[in-house]
Amino acid sequence: MPPDAGRVAEQVARQSYGKLIAFLAARSRDVPAAEDALSEALASALRVWPERGVPDNPEAWLLVAARRNLMQAARHRTVAAKAQMTISLAFEEAEERMNEAGTAVFPDERLKLLFACTHPAIDSSVHTALMLQTVLGIEAKTIARAFVVSPEAMSQRLVRAKVKIRDAGIPFAIPPRPALPQRLAAVLSAIYAAYGLGWDGLDGEKEHHSLAGEAIWLGRALLAVLPDEPEAIGLLSLMLHCESRRSARRDSDGRYVPLDEQDTAAWNVIMMAEADALLRKAGGFERFGPLQCQAAIQSVHAARRLSGKTDWQALATLYAALVMMKPTLGARVSQAAVIGRASSAAAGLERLDQLDARAVASYQPYWAVRAFLLAEAGDDTAADAYIAAIGLSDSPAVRDFLTGRLKKARQATQG
Known part of the structure; x- marks a missing residue:
């Protein structure tokens, strides 16, 4: 046996x-x-x-x-x-x-299924979740956690969407060119969400690494079918830039290492070179979109391996463009973090203070950025923000890292 x-x-x-x-x-x-x-x-x-x-x-x-x-x-x-x-x-x-x-x-035929999952007949709010489950096999409870809803509610939405595909006779096919832009945006968003789950869930290393790899495969497959879509090119560039740094996100003892402190020798330069080549190709179409902008942001970070320093002013310019195109909460919090480095901690905190208090209450990156900027400004309330960020983090490695930052913040204010 x-x-x-x-x-x-x-x-x-x-x-x-x-x-x-x-x-x-x-x-x-x-x-x-x-x-x-x-x-x-x-x-x-x-x-x-x-x-x-x-x-x-x-x-x-x-x-x-x-x-x-x-x-x-x-x-x-x-x-x-x-x-x-x-x-x-x-x-x-x-x-x-x-x-x-x-x-x-x-x-x-996963690309065909992707477009079926993002058909206009299906509620747009479930497009990404539906793709994550049907195309990548992610459990409803995992998806529910990512979308901050109950597993029962997510399961009901997914079941209704699948029945809709069947009963409405939604075709499994790449849509015709006139319908492509709107449909493509949903597919790109779903693929990037899948990569994000694989990226964020680093503590479940093998399973999540596989998920990130599947998302990159889907990005490549989509680009093979639609080679002249700059945002599809931008998505693949973005994912490759992020993936090139995977091995540097932990030190030899398994501790979390933030991007600006990572050892650039551990970055995959071949993957970065491909990502930059894709970004240049996308730029040739002169249709700059949010995914290309995010890839450009990652490219600026990647340039530290050559210059030895991060160009925070360039990042501030790119984040200003990203927030204009797609003002998501994540983009605005990241913009504040970059402004805090490019200008001053006070300027970054001012940006954070402009965000909706209800929206950021349970958003872990907000509290992590706020804690860092408060500590940089010498504000003794940094400890409270660190405690909030630690409590909202799902990753033991990130919690340990933030706990170390919390100790340093307390020592600074006591000293």
Whole structure:
């Protein structure tokens, strides 16, 4: 009995979930049914593989098993003949691909599923969450935490959206050119949100690193289909710049290291070079958007490896442009932090004070930035802000870092 059969099943599910769901749903036009069929296939794998051994191509085994489950469910629902034929043909295709000489490669149709998830017929507030679950297999409770809603509410929204895709007959396809700009913005936002979850969740290193990698893959796949979309180019540049610094975010003892203190020798210069080349390519279209602006911000940070210092004035200029284009809370808090470095702590605090008190009350980055600027200004209320930032942080490593800053702030005011 192979002891690792269950682990292999979990690994395949984690790595191939979105690809399998996209393949199944693109043919059945039914996301909930595809999810149920794949869930049953995974349950079968956990029963069968320990006894019979892990198949040579686990992904293809799951695909065929899920397709069989879809067919059986379709018969029970007595679907229309046309739908039954579609399911049957797709099943035959899956069987044929599985039997190919050990490769069983099937088309990756996650981009089509991405555009289906961001269709105008679906409430825009659920676009990103729907993509995160269906394309990347992230659990509803994790998504709910990221969107600060209850798991029950998020699950209900996701179920309604999936039913909408099925009942409205939403196509699984890249939209025509006239409809592309609005649809593309939603897809780019969803991919970046997926990368953000992988980036922020560094304490769950292996799982989240995989999620970040999947988001980068989706960015590359989207760019291959739409090579002349500057914001798609900007997104990939942005993600690569961030990813190039992954190994520098912890020191040798596993402690969190903020960006401006990271060892630039640990940055991936090859990845940064690709990111900068993409940014230059995007600039050639002369359609500057928020994702390109964020990539440019990361490029300024990356330049420290050559100059030895951070150009805070350049960052202040870029953040002013970003806030004009997309005045999100995160952008405005980051702008205040940069102004605090480029000008003075007092100027940065003045920007923070302009934000809605209710909006920032539970926003951890706000309190971390505020604490830093108060400490720089010699204000003894920095300790209170650090305590708030520590309490709102999900990362043990970040909490430890902020606790160290808190101690230094207290020592400074007592001394």
